[in-house]
Amino acid sequence: MSRDSSVAQARTIFVVAIVAAVLVSAVLAPVAYDYGTSAQSDGTVSVITISGTISGTTVDGIAEDLRNARTNESIEAVVLKVDSGGGAVAPSERLYLEVLRTAEQMPVVASVQGVGASGAYYGMLPADEIYVLSSSQVGSVGVIGSGGSVPVPDSIIRTGPDKAQPTADQRERTIESLKRQFVGRVMEHRGENISLSREEVAYARTYLGPEAVENGYADGIGSLPAAIDHAAELAGMEDYDVVRQEPPNTLGLFLFATETDNGTQIYKQSDRTSGVVPVTRPLMVDEVPYHSPEVIANASA
Amino acid sequence: MQARDLTAPAVAFVVIVAVVVGGAAALPFVTGGDTPEVTNLAEEQTDLDAVRVDAAEESGTISMESSASGKTILVDQAHGNQLSEEKRSTLVSTLVENGHEVRFVTQEQARGQAWNQSLRNADALLVANPGQPYTPDQLAGVRAFNEAGGRVVLLSDPASSGGASAITSLLGLRVQRPSSGGAGLSSSLGVAAQSGYLFNMNEYQRNFENVYATGGSGSLAEGVDRAVFSDARPLTIDRGQTALSTIEGTRLSTTRRADTYAVAVQSDDVAMVGDTDFLEPTNAYLAGNEAFIGNLADFLVNGEKTRNAPAPPSSGSSERPTAPTRPPTA
Numbered sequence: 105m106s107r108d109s110s111v112a113q114a115r116t117i118f119v120v121a122i123v124a125a126v127l128v129s130a131v132l133a134p135v136a137y138d139y140g141t142s143a144q145s146d147g148t149v150s151v152i153t154i155s156g157t158i159s160g161t162t163v164d165g166i167a168e169d170l171r172n173a174r175t176n177e178s179i180e181a182v183v184l185k186v187d188s189g190g191g192a193v194a195p196s197e198r199l200y201l202e203v204l205r206t207a208e209q210m211p212v213v214a215s216v217q218g219v220g221a222s223g224a225y226y227g228m229l230p231a232d233e234i235y236v237l238s239s240s241q242v243g244s245v246g247v248i249g250s251g252g253s254v255p256v257p258d259s260i261i262r263t264g265p266d267k268a269q270p271t272a273d274q275r276e277r278t279i280e281s282l283k284r285q286f287v288g289r290v291m292e293h294r295g296e297n298i299s300l301s302r303e304e305v306a307y308a309r310t311y312l313g314p315e316a317v318e319n320g321y322a323d324g325i326g327s328l329p330a331a332i333d334h335a336a337e338l339a340g341m342e343d344y345d346v347v348r349q350e351p352p353n354t355l356g357l358f359l360f361a362t363e364t365d366n367g368t369q370i371y372k373q374s375d376r377t378s379g380v381v382p383v384t385r386p387l388m389v390d391e392v393p394y395h396s397p398e399v400i401a402n403a404s405a
Numbered sequence: 406m407q408a409r410d411l412t413a414p415a416v417a418f419v420v421i422v423a424v425v426v427g428g429a430a431a432l433p434f435v436t437g438g439d440t441p442e443v444t445n446l447a448e449e450q451t452d453l454d455a456v457r458v459d460a461a462e463e464s465g466t467i468s469m470e471s472s473a474s475g476k477t478i479l480v481d482q483a484h485g486n487q488l489s490e491e492k493r494s495t496l497v498s499t500l501v502e503n504g505h506e507v508r509f510v511t512q513e514q515a516r517g518q519a520w521n522q523s524l525r526n527a528d529a530l531l532v533a534n535p536g537q538p539y540t541p542d543q544l545a546g547v548r549a550f551n552e553a554g555g556r557v558v559l560l561s562d563p564a565s566s567g568g569a570s571a572i573t574s575l576l577g578l579r580v581q582r583p584s585s586g587g588a589g590l591s592s593s594l595g596v597a598a599q600s601g602y603l604f605n606m607n608e609y610q611r612n613f614e615n616v617y618a619t620g621g622s623g624s625l626a627e628g629v630d631r632a633v634f635s636d637a638r639p640l641t642i643d644r645g646q647t648a649l650s651t652i653e654g655t656r657l658s659t660t661r662r663a664d665t666y667a668v669a670v671q672s673d674d675v676a677m678v679g680d681t682d683f684l685e686p687t688n689a690y691l692a693g694n695e696a697f698i699g700n701l702a703d704f705l706v707n708g709e710k711t712r713n714a715p716a717p718p719s720s721g722s723s724e725r726p727t728a729p730t731r732p733p734t735a
Contacts, residue, residue, distance in 0.1 A: 175441075277611055
């Protein structure tokens, strides 16, 4: 009797041990798989998204992603996934400098999805290679801004004639200076490849992908996976991991999509969706498509 | 449990915490800090000389050389003319300072016989960017006025496409569109304006639409080495003189062709300028603009108009002369 009971007890313990082993294995197997995979991987390619209007806020996020790429030892290359028609000048220059700082440390490849114009093109200039699709548009190397200022009413007290009221001459000089900076950097970074003169670049034309490759605004036709693979190759990686840094979604678009009680609907092509989105409050449109009326804005397609 | 039994674990706890925390604090002193080396990329990437845009030099004074005095200049304000108060004052104050009278013709004063009456008492007519058409009687009056030696100055910006159609009929001038080709100046005075604006991407002042023009021939060009026109339209001339033409490399927006385009022309007693921005107080003293404005004022007062023209109906002649009474002279 006692022998039977000890056998049964041993069998129970055996079963429990097997079940426990299966459960533990099920938990640990993915970890082990990841470990095995990463052990084989030579490093990571970080895909950083640049989309929508370039503003101080969007560049803050992108700069953080680029800084992480520079400080994370496992990240060996960066791919910029670009779909933007530009934005304000100062954030565009900040983006340019952040990408330049990253490109000095590791290979950076830009992959233009739809549009990579004006401030967005400014930002991707330091990339080692620029890939475009045959339907992509790049270029628009120029600056746009209002030429005059609204007269300040007499009830406002100012300390000088130029306070809050620059003259048309001053605006022209400001915009001309910004243009020279932009064109100069295009010639510097694309200098060896570009077949256009400084004067032709300053026309601020936007080029379709194939023409951009031909005149040196871009280096080749290629999709995002090709750009990622090429970035890994530039970093000397055969096996690599990919991490994607997406910008945070704003709530604005969600509100537009749900508030359709108004009979009048205005449609706007969104940068974040593939189709048109019904907009019932046009004044709340999340982004001005490709240029801002302010003096500090870059033009685009 | 005795307190003595807790001593050993407590000591062990303190030792472990001290080693771990102390080690963490000491580690940076051994390995060095993690502050990355920062290079000033913004400064490295900025060529201060290349991006500096100097302020344009403004100098000189607007002066008239003419010895004529007491002339009456009529400024057309009856046809939706678009010329800002600032621009108008540049020319008007020059004329008034030199002893001439400037009258403005409003819409009320241009109705019926009043238009020709105004012309009859004037020596010169200034028409800028008309936006409304002229009646046949008004056109006939202006033509008779001009044929009698009355000076007419036309100013036309590219934006004034509405006015262009008015100028089309005024004095028989015609706006020439590139699509229609270079021929077709039906104007009896042989002056026409093309559509589009001029720009120069290579040599310009502050902005590609501010083009330089150099002096040609005729009284309007005297003493003008170089003038600046903003957003100007090119003119063509059949006979007469090209007073100012743009420097080489200037292009027309509609054709993108590089050429030297005429922006100020004169033919007998008619002069035309394809811009009004040169009269803007901030532009009036750029380059040689002040000399050109002085020349334009001189042109307005230097005419020798026959008295009492256009003839009043009571004199027996028609208000609408059909043939030139005064052949053009070179």
